[in-house]
Amino acid sequence: MDTMAAIRETFFQECEEQLGELEVGLTAMDEGAADSETVNAVFRAVHSIKGGAGAFKLDRLVRFAHTFETSLDLIRSEQLATSTTVMRTMLRSADLLADLVKAARSGDSVDETRVDAQIAELKSLSENAKESPTRAAADEAEALDFQPVLLELDDLGPPESQAARYAIKIIPAPDLYRKGNETVRLLRELSRMGEFRVECDARHVPTLDALDPEGAYLAWRVELTTSEDEAAIHELFEFVVDDCELQIVVDRAEPVAAAEASAPVELAPPPPVAVANDVAAAPAAPPPEAAPIAAGESDKARAEPGKPDVSANAPTIRVDLERVDRLINLVGELVINQAMLSQRVLEAGLARSSSVAAGLGALEQLTREIQEGVMAIRAQPVKPLFRRMSRIVRELTDATGKVVRLRTEGEATEVDRTVIERLADPLTHMVRNAVDHGVETPEAREAAGKPAQGEVKLSAAHRSGRIVIEVSDDGAGINRQRVREIAIKKELIAPDAQLSDSEIDNLLFMPGFSTAQTVSNISGRGVGMDVVKRSIQALGGRISISSRPGHGSTFSMSLPLTLAVLDGMVVKVADQTLVVPLTAIVETLRPKRGDVHALGVNARVISDRGGFAPLIDVGQELGYRREAADPVGSVVLVVETEVSTRCALVVDAIHDQRQVVIKSLEANYRQVPGIAAATILGDGRVALILDIDTFVARTNRSAQEPLLAATG
Amino acid sequence: MSMTILTVDDSRTMRDMLKVALMDAGYRVIQAVDGVHGLEVLEQETPQVIITDINMPKLDGFGFIESVRRDQRYLGIPILVLTTESSPEKKNLARRAGATGWIVKPFDSAKLVDVVRRVAA
Numbered sequence A: 001m002d003t004m005a006a007i008r009e010t011f012f013q014e015c016e017e018q019l020g021e022l023e024v025g026l027t028a029m030d031e032g033a034a035d036s037e038t039v040n041a042v043f044r045a046v047h048s049i050k051g052g053a054g055a056f057k058l059d060r061l062v063r064f065a066h067t068f069e070t071s072l073d074l075i076r077s078e079q080l081a082t083s084t085t086v087m088r089t090m091l092r093s094a095d096l097l098a099d100l101v102k103a104a105r106s107g108d109s110v111d112e113t114r115v116d117a118q119i120a121e122l123k124s125l126s127e128n129a130k131e132s133p134t135r136a137a138a139d140e141a142e143a144l145d146f147q148p149v150l151l152e153l154d155d156l157g158p159p160e161s162q163a164a165r166y167a168i169k170i171i172p173a174p175d176l177y178r179k180g181n182e183t184v185r186l187l188r189e190l191s192r193m194g195e196f197r198v199e200c201d202a203r204h205v206p207t208l209d210a211l212d213p214e215g216a217y218l219a220w221r222v223e224l225t226t227s228e229d230e231a232a233i234h235e236l237f238e239f240v241v242d243d244c245e246l247q248i249v250v251d252r253a254e255p256v257a258a259a260e261a262s263a264p265v266e267l268a269p270p271p272p273v274a275v276a277n278d279v280a281a282a283p284a285a286p287p288p289e290a291a292p293i294a295a296g297e298s299d300k301a302r303a304e305p306g307k308p309d310v311s312a313n314a315p316t317i318r319v320d321l322e323r324v325d326r327l328i329n330l331v332g333e334l335v336i337n338q339a340m341l342s343q344r345v346l347e348a349g350l351a352r353s354s355s356v357a358a359g360l361g362a363l364e365q366l367t368r369e370i371q372e373g374v375m376a377i378r379a380q381p382v383k384p385l386f387r388r389m390s391r392i393v394r395e396l397t398d399a400t401g402k403v404v405r406l407r408t409e410g411e412a413t414e415v416d417r418t419v420i421e422r423l424a425d426p427l428t429h430m431v432r433n434a435v436d437h438g439v440e441t442p443e444a445r446e447a448a449g450k451p452a453q454g455e456v457k458l459s460a461a462h463r464s465g466r467i468v469i470e471v472s473d474d475g476a477g478i479n480r481q482r483v484r485e486i487a488i489k490k491e492l493i494a495p496d497a498q499l500s501d502s503e504i505d506n507l508l509f510m511p512g513f514s515t516a517q518t519v520s521n522i523s524g525r526g527v528g529m530d531v532v533k534r535s536i537q538a539l540g541g542r543i544s545i546s547s548r549p550g551h552g553s554t555f556s557m558s559l560p561l562t563l564a565v566l567d568g569m570v571v572k573v574a575d576q577t578l579v580v581p582l583t584a585i586v587e588t589l590r591p592k593r594g595d596v597h598a599l600g601v602n603a604r605v606i607s608d609r610g611g612f613a614p615l616i617d618v619g620q621e622l623g624y625r626r627e628a629a630d631p632v633g634s635v636v637l638v639v640e641t642e643v644s645t646r647c648a649l650v651v652d653a654i655h656d657q658r659q660v661v662i663k664s665l666e667a668n669y670r671q672v673p674g675i676a677a678a679t680i681l682g683d684g685r686v687a688l689i690l691d692i693d694t695f696v697a698r699t700n701r702s703a704q705e706p707l708l709a710a711t712g
Numbered sequence B: 001m002s003m004t005i006l007t008v009d010d011s012r013t014m015r016d017m018l019k020v021a022l023m024d025a026g027y028r029v030i031q032a033v034d035g036v037h038g039l040e041v042l043e044q045e046t047p048q049v050i051i052t053d054i055n056m057p058k059l060d061g062f063g064f065i066e067s068v069r070r071d072q073r074y075l076g077i078p079i080l081v082l083t084t085e086s087s088p089e090k091k092n093l094a095r096r097a098g099a100t101g102w103i104v105k106p107f108d109s110a111k112l113v114d115v116v117r118r119v120a121a
Helices: A002-030 A036-055 A059-076 A084-106 A112-130 A133-145 A174-178 A183-191 A230-236 A295-303 A321-347 A355-378 A383-400 A417-438 A442-447 A480-489 A501-509 A529-538 A692-698 B012-024 B035-044 B061-070 B088-097 B109-119
Strands: A164-172 A194-201 A219-226 A244-251 A379-381 A404-409 A414-416 A454-463 A466-473 A542-548 A552-560 A565-573 A576-581 A585-589 A596-599 A603-608 A611-617 A635-640 A646-651 A653-661 A675-680 A686-690 B004-008 B028-032 B049-053 B079-083 B101-104
Touching (some): A002 A084, A002 B012, A036 B012, A059 A084, A084 A383, A164 A174, A164 A183, A183 A230, A183 B109, A219 A230, A321 A355, A355 A414, A379 A383, A383 A404, A383 A454, A414 A417, A417 A454, A417 A466, A417 A529, A480 A501, A501 A529, A501 A542, A529 A542, A565 A646, A576 A646, A596 A611, A603 A646, A635 A692, A653 A675, B012 B109, B028 B035, B035 B049, B049 B061, B049 B109, B061 B079, B079 B109
Parallel strands (some): A611 A646, B004 B028, B049 B079, B079 B101
Antiparallel strands (some): A164 A219, A466 A552, A565 A653, A585 A635, A603 A611, A635 A646
C-alpha cells in the first residue's frame, strides 16, 4: 500500500520535527526561559507523536508517549513544578522517545527495561503531583463536568439476527441544531436501517410572530423494524443524546409483518402532519442553510491551479536530491560556459565599454546569483546537528558527574547538506572531548574559583564564503606539560624538541595521540583528534586549536559552504594547468639558493620557518617532465597534509586564484591517484585538481619526516 | 457532486491520513494547519463538513469551533473533533464549544467516513 507507506514516512519526518521542538522547548523550560506557549508546544509535540503512532499501531511508542504526555500535562496545568529533577526526567524521557521513534522506524527493538524504568520514573512524578490539593480540586471539577453518555446496553440480550421493532421518540432541544446536528439526517440514517415510518409532531410550533428561527419546536416519532441491534441505533444518536429527549423502546420478537399494523407505543397520538419514507424530503426543523455547491463549481475549485495549497505548515516542497544535484551540475556547466564566453570576448579585443562586454558583465552577475541560489537549495541550517549535541552533553554529564551546560550560537547558519551529514561524527567527538577532557569536575572548578557548572559552547557563523564552526569549553585548557610527555613517550617528538605552545597544542592532531589516561568508552573509542582532523580535511576544511590554561580550549573549524565548488589556486606546470585546493596551501614562496638543501642523491628539502620540508616537483611526479625543475626561479607551494606534515610543491608559475566547479574524474574517466577531480577552465581546457594528501603520500615516504620531529 | 470537507490539524501525518481516507470516499478535501488558518480558509470557501483537531498552536480546536459557531455564515455546518482517546472531558468541552460529534484517534478509514456520512447533509 503505497499511500500508507508515504504517510508513514511523513509521520517519521514529522516526528523528527516534533522531537526537535520538544528538545528546544524542554531546554528552554530547564533554563527557566519558557512561557506557557513553549510548554504547550512541548505537550503538543508528544501528543502529536502519540497520535500518529496510534494510527500506525506502534504500540510501544504510544504507551511511552502516553505516560510522557500525562506528566507534561501536569506541568502544563501547573500541578507539577519544573524543578531540576523533574526537568531531568523530562529531558531523559525526550531522549528515550527519540530512541523509540528511531526503533519504530527501523524496526529495531528497544531495551524494554529502560522503557519501563522511565515510565516508572514519570509515573512517580505524576503520583506525587496528584497528591497535591490543586490536583484533587481539578479532579472534582472534572468529575462534575463529566456527563457519561448513557448507553443502556445491559438490558440487551445476545445480539440477534431476528428483526425487532423499535419505537423511537425524539424531541430535539435548540442546542442540537446549534451544534450542527440535524434531525433530518438522523431520520435518514434510521431509514437506512430497515422498515421505517416517521411521524412529525408539530403541535408546539408557535405562530409566526412568536417563532424563534433558532428554536426547536418539532418532535418525531419513528417506527423502525430492523435486524440491527439496539446498540447500532444508540450509536446513531451518540452525538445528540445530550441535546434531545430520546426514547428508544424495543418491542423484541415482534414479527416483521406485524410491525405495520401495530400502533406506536407510549406516545400520545398527535396530529400527524408528515409521514414519509423518503426522509430527505421531510421538512426539517429550523433549516440550517449549508451553502449549496454545484458540481461544476467544486470541480473547478479543485482544478484551479492558482489556488494556494494550504497543506503545509511552512510553504515547502519535497524534491528528490537527485534533481537538485542535476540542477547544480547544470549550473556548474553554465558557470563554465559563461567564463569561456567572457574569455573569448576578451580575446576578441572588444573594448570594456562595449555593450557586449557590459552584457557579459550582467550575465556573469546573474550566473553567480543563480549559482548561489541553486547551492542554497542544498543548504540546511546547522540547528538539527547542534541539537543532537545537547543530548550527547546530557548523557555525558550523567556518566561523568560533571555539570555542563551546552550553549549554542548561530543555529540558523546554513551549510550544504552533505557537509552537515559528514560533520556529525567529528563534531560529536569534539563535544565528547570538551565534556570529558575539557570541563573539570564541579569540585575542581570550585577550587579554581569557577562556577561549578561548566559550559560547552557550539557556534556557527559565515565568514568570507566559508562556515566557521567552533567548539569551546571553559575548562582547564590543554595540559601542555602532559601533552608533551605523552608525545615524547609515544616517540612523536624528540625528547629535547623545542616547541611553541601552539605546536604542543597541535600535537593533539597527530595520529596515535590520545591524552585519555585510560581509554574511557566516552571519548576513547580508539579514535583520536587525528581522525577528526582528517574528516574535516576530507570536507575541504581546516581545523585549529587554541587554548588558555585555566580558561579553556577552542576548536575552530572552517569549512566550505558547498562541495560543488572549490577555491583553488590555478598553477602552471610544464605547460599543463593544475588546480591546487586553497585550503591545503599554507604559504607560497620564491626560494633563494640558500634555502634549498640536497638530501641524498635525489631528494631535496627547503628550509621553512625553522624546519625543513621535502621538495616535490609536481611536473616530475605527474610525469610531465623527466627532470625536476630548479626550485630557484620556480614557485614553491608549502602545503599541509592530513598527517600534519608539510611539503613543498614545486610549480612553474601561479596563474590565478579562483573558484572552480568540481567535475568528478571517477564518473567521467577513472580514478587517478593524487588527483581529486577535474574542472573546466574559462578557456575550455580541462584542469586536474590535485588531491594533496594522496599526492604527497604516493611520493617517496622515506624522504619525509614530520616537521615537528625535524625541529631542533 | 462531491462534498467539500475542511480538515484542521497541525500534524501533517494526520492531515494526510484524513485526506487519503476522505478522498478515497469521494470527498473533496481542503486543509488548514491550525485554528487561525482554519478561519482564514473558511473566509475563502465554505465546506459542508469540518473536521478539527483539538491540540493545535495559535488557536486550538475549542476556540476554533466557538469562532465558527459565532459566525452566522457558517450556521449548521457539522463540525467533528478528533480526540486521541475517548476522554469524556475533552468531548464535553468540544460539545460545549459547539462540536457536532467526534472521531476517536486512531480511526480506521471506514469508521471515519461512516461518521462523516452520518453528520453530512
